[in-house]
Amino acid sequence: MSVFDDPRDHPGRVAALLQATSGWQRLLKLTPDLDDETVAALVAESAKIANQIVAPLNVAADTDGCRFEQGRVITPDGYSEAYGAIAEAGVLGMEIAPDHGGQGLPIALQAACGPFFEGACPAFMMLAGASRAAAHLLLSVADEETRSTWVPKLVAGEWGATICISEPDAGSDVGRIRTRAERVDGTWQITGQKIWISFGDHHVTERIGHCLLARTGGGVGTRGLSLFLVPNLRDDGAQNGVSVSRIEEKLGLHGSPTCALSFENAHGILLGEEGRGLPQLFAMIEQMRLLTACQGLGVAARAADVAFAYAADRRQGGAPNETPVAISTHTDVRRQLLAIDARVEILRAAILELAVSMDLARRESDEAADEHAAFVAWMLPMAKTFGAETGFDVASAAIQVLGGAGYTKEWPVEQALRDTRVLAIYEGTSGIQAIDFLMRRLWRDRGRGLVAFLARAKREIEATRDLDLSSADTAERVIGHFERLSAEMLALEDSPRQAEAGALAYMRAGWCAVSAMMALRLIRTDPLAPIGRFRLHALEAEIALYASEAALPLDLVDPA
Template sequence: MIPFRAPVDDILFSLEHVARADRLPDWDAALVREVIGQFGRFAETAIAPLDAVGDAQGCRLDQGRVRLPDGFAETYRAYTEQGWPGLALPEAHGGQGMSEPVLAAVSEIFSGACHALQMVAALVPGAARTLLGFGTPQQQALWLPRLASGTWLATMALTEPGAGSDLGAIRTRAVPDGDGWRISGEKIFISGGDQDLSEGILHLVLARTGVPGEGTRGLSLFLVPSQDESGQRAPVTVARLEEKMGLHASPTCQLVFEGAPAELVGAPGEGLRAMFTMMNHARLDVALQGVAHAARAGAIATAYAAERRQGRDAQSGAPLAIAAHEDVRRMLETAEALALGGRALCHLAAVALARGDAPDLVGFLTPVCKVFCTEAGVTAADLGIQVLGGYGYLSEYRVEQTLRDARVTMIYEGTNGIHALALVTRQLRGGGPEAFEAFVAASGGGEDLAEGLALWRAARARVLASSCPAALAHPFMQLTAGLAYLAAWQRIIAVADRSSDPTRLERAAARVRGSVPVALRGWAALVT
């Protein structure tokens, strides 16, 4: 097994020099470096050792309650004692008030160390942002300190049997009950739906308050605490604990709400608007999960390829590390380029989100980041397995676990196909496309980028003129994501001399220049 090492230097280079987070008004470079470095050390020593244990043991359902694998509760306790749950929550509510880019850095490291545990904890920032945007002052005062302290965790309860991507088909009902509400229904695929880490769980539940047939207009958002103030558990039952391909230590639950007490968040009928606040945060977080898997797979493969000997040097006759073979070098550099470029793309979106002055760009880039980076994570993991050969297929080096864990990122928080469909049917109108064009144009010169932007503009016109844009959704998303990736790499190349290893970046950049423009022409041809 090759130990996990947090890519702190790569993250800091990307944040400070590529995404220019140092331009944020509250950016304290020394403090940020200390925070990210400290979490990296905690992840390496306390979180990462849980990953193999969690994968082997998985979760279990014991008398209606979910139990996580050995060591998870103790590590989560240390995580809360160090204050990490409240990293990006407001200081007025017990948090530390750090910015979105710092949270992005910590989230990536957390995912690389143990994606399963990160999933249980990762919904807190999105839940907090939803409460800040739509909750009452009383709800904020009660729940934000509990989320910031880690004594409570959060879930996002949307999906139902037959109502996944089509949220308008939700059947879970909310009915008035005195000053509150009661919720009845069934939710599936609920990450962290139950666990033995936190004192309580705050379920954010999308339920129907309107009449059937109203679609998403009849949906409202509710807070459903797992227990009341006296500790009495709410009528929320774990009906099933899912067995999954990967993320064995992340409890994915089927929950049954049987008249559970609930509080309305925001206005009746505006639940989807409120929930999208949480979902949009989650989508950028999922993109970073893909980056984390790409980086981890690349690190395992690079370490292995430097030690594994096969063949001899033609001149000296000395044994040759497989990293010197061209096909292995191709795979290593591709995986590394995917991680570096995907990270930069996410950081550019995160910094724009923190600035708050480019909402059209953030709205356009977020699903593109989600699609590109999750596919990058799966691709890099697959390449890692190939580099290790037979050992990659075994569990010893755990790159096969990386592939298993990464695969679901292309499915949850909106399947990649749904995001591609939304791009061609909704997002090509309004300010998003113009903001994206400006983003690409501002990434620097170069014939490849100029050609890519021209191809994209022609493809966009073809999509807008099409009577069936859905048929063009996949190639147009791939073209858009590839162009965004190329733009991110252009920005990396421009500041490569500020990294600790410019030669490494130049090798990866050469791989990008040699493959991405060709791919863009191919995707554009499928659209136009």
């Protein structure tokens, strides 16, 4: 069976790729109640729930959107019922410990199943994503009373959560945050404004907890920031000084209300240590970056399904005296479909590799855990960035396959394009991720994550040699090129402005190297081998281009 005849069995692909993921068998051993048969059933059931409960919301989410009436946000019909249904199915707490209401499954299973939901209705799932990330944050830094009160409610879908960082004059530059928290009569009171808050207000859940950065004491910059949980309602049900100023009119994600919030002496709960807000927040940001990658994958996979189905059904060309042929028989269309499928499956394989390492970093001990943690830190900026780009680029490529039909609202791929454009912006823009990848992961960490990757890549190459020597050699050249480029970028540590000019190109070269490793994995995974070979074919030229861009002379971008 060729990939063009493949019935688009995404659960089957997930199960096959998990089997091939390094560390997966070790993770199964560390999770005694889990086996491959159970995993396959969970993945298949997740796809079914996403299609039956979440996907029907997507059209209304886009066309009806959200409304701001009398100071409150009104979401599309069906949101509350659907949110309760996915909560009851365990979707909101899949990887949360059972003593806090979850299923206690590995993060890897959330990463395997989550894209089905994200692709079904990405706007609706913005609430679920923020609430899951908040649960991780509270488990990491909140006191026992707050954890035991809030996390089970978030998992049950009764309460929701947001992440409140940005302000009108403080976006990525969080050191300029002005929102203040003052201790009054033994309680913290927060006053200020926050913007770009997804699901900052709604009626889907009974209560909303805002995970918020505010300034305490006399510290300046990020050192003066503390982390708080600020409920929209107090324990007695009274309003807590949180109000909505407006909701944004956006290009896409119309079914996700993006709110500007005002806090006026709102009572908050200090999370963790005062003045340590930003480093503590990374427990949530790590989850949000993985989520962004899963959002991109979910939408890309859905768009790919539409492109393949349309190409099989749409008939154009062939002999004029015969029945027109399906456009999927034309070589150029087949090339486009292969390129789409390759982007999707490379990303899926990379996300699974990352998520398994996130699990093992928590479950292994000592040196093994350190290796996984270094790899996770190194991979997250790329997963976030190229998960976002894959979602948008595949949606665009699907429009091209559909031609004029794809540009119309009759087909869902134009919505996918609009919905995914923001993924490369929130949770840290691509440029910010690139600077993190260069300055923290290469310079500050002395390339520990890079070393971990190279060791994994070498094992993947050796495992493929007997099966496909040519592909193994190609991947080895691509990854070797990136290793040499990394040495060059490391030598620029004393020239940070020069290095910054090439940071994004350097990270793109890193994704080429990761893609080469994942292409080998696809080659060893039926029926994905043709996709892996197709993607690998172009990577040598791509990494050479990015290596050249990484060496861009500073005076071209900074002539002053």
